[in-house]
Amino acid sequence: MTQGxxxxxxxxxxxxxxxxxxxxxxxxxxxxxxxxxxxxxxGGGQELPPDATLPGGQGxxxxxxxxxxxxxxxxxxxxxxxTGLDLPVGVVRVLIxxxxxxxxxxxxxxxxxxxxxxxxxxxxxxDGLRAx
Amino acid sequence: xxxxxxxxxxxxxxPLALKILVAGGFGVGKTTLVGSVSEIRSLQTEERLTEAGRxxxxxxxxxxxxxxxxxxxFGRITISDALVLYLxxxxxxxxxxxxxxxxxxxxxxAVVLADTRRLADSFAAIDFFESRGLPFAVGVNxxxxxxxxxxxxxxxxxxxxxxxxxxxxxxxxxxxxxxALVAVVEHALRRSAAARSAMT
Ligand SMILES: Nc1nc2c(ncn2[C@@H]2O[C@H](COP(=O)(O)OP(=O)(O)OP(=O)(O)O)[C@@H](O)[C@H]2O)c(=O)[nH]1
Ligand SMILES: [Mg+2]
Numbered sequence: 323m324t325q326g327x328x329x330x331x332x333x334x335x336x337x338x339x340x341x342x343x344x345x346x347x348x349x350x351x352x353x354x355x356x357x358x359x360x361x362x363x364x365g366g367g368q369e370l371p372p373d374a375t376l377p378g379g380q381g382x383x384x385x386x387x388x389x390x391x392x393x394x395x396x397x398x399x400x401x402x403x404x405t406g407l408d409l410p411v412g413v414v415r416v417l418i419x420x421x422x423x424x425x426x427x428x429x430x431x432x433x434x435x436x437x438x439x440x441x442x443x444x445x446x447x448x449d450g451l452r453a454x
Numbered sequence: 455x456x457x458x459x460x461x462x463x464x465x466x467x468x469p470l471a472l473k474i475l476v477a478g479g480f481g482v483g484k485t486t487l488v489g490s491v492s493e494i495r496s497l498q499t500e501e502r503l504t505e506a507g508r509x510x511x512x513x514x515x516x517x518x519x520x521x522x523x524x525x526x527x528f529g530r531i532t533i534s535d536a537l538v539l540y541l542x543x544x545x546x547x548x549x550x551x552x553x554x555x556x557x558x559x560x561x562x563x564a565v566v567l568a569d570t571r572r573l574a575d576s577f578a579a580i581d582f583f584e585s586r587g588l589p590f591a592v593g594v595n596x597x598x599x600x601x602x603x604x605x606x607x608x609x610x611x612x613x614x615x616x617x618x619x620x621x622x623x624x625x626x627x628x629x630x631x632x633x634a635l636v637a638v639v640e641h642a643l644r645r646s647a648a649a650r651s652a653m654t
Contacts, residue, residue, distance in 0.1 A: 432470075
């Protein structure tokens, strides 16, 4: 039971990093929060801009396209995109920052850590949970 | 037709994302609880560890062999168009506290699950949230074969402050898991109200 979630072997993480060309850091340097919400800046149902390129001049990888597709109607968090694409969070952070630089997504940051959510919002959460 | 930003399907304001953590010792029901109230998935994060189990700020890239994959439970509850609640559950051992540090940032609070047959397994998580001032509630999972204790006995055994909610729950039952989450949010709300009245 102790081994299921813990893996000393770095093997499986190596291939996904090929997709980010070995980059493990995000351009702006700031680490995207796990629950930062990503929204695609392309019209609903619209195809990917075929000529979209990343700031370095490279084209988009299929995984960039998948991120855009997933968050084109409903915003998805960094954590959700990672599970949806079945990729480690670090890789997804890099892919999202590529899209951010290319102006293809916007990212909304969660409430700053130092600040508790508003009491009305907490009441809404309670009501929402009770309605589950 | 003029086409502008308002044509974007997602022109509505971005929803607000909130999170609650689910902590506790091995096999105490974290995965079960998250799965009872949300569509559960496993989230892979990879962390670089030093000997001491702390992450290093390492700019040399993935080549570092000290990469460890940590999987945590992760679920989404859509409260409304404007509000999304995320749940994160991960083992509570101290060597993963660097992960908890990041997760605890900006969280509403935490549910610490406890099993009365091995209450000591929840000490680490309780210490962690107490020391960081994060609101938490203790959910006492009622396992078959475990003696039933009244919440007050568990509170005394865990040496909890009187305002910390202690709820008996069955993580397998949606309504029960939900009440454990509600207990945390209500506690956070009371705290926030108390802090506000202390300021005036
Ligand atoms: N009777 C009873 N059994 C439970 C309850 N919660 C979980 N279980 C059972 O306990 C076992 C372990 O539950 P998990 O949800 O996997 O526990 P966990 O905390 O995620 O375990 P690890 O991730 O391995 O630390 C499973 O067989 C569950 O069905 C509960 O509230 N009551
Ligand atoms: Mg589990």
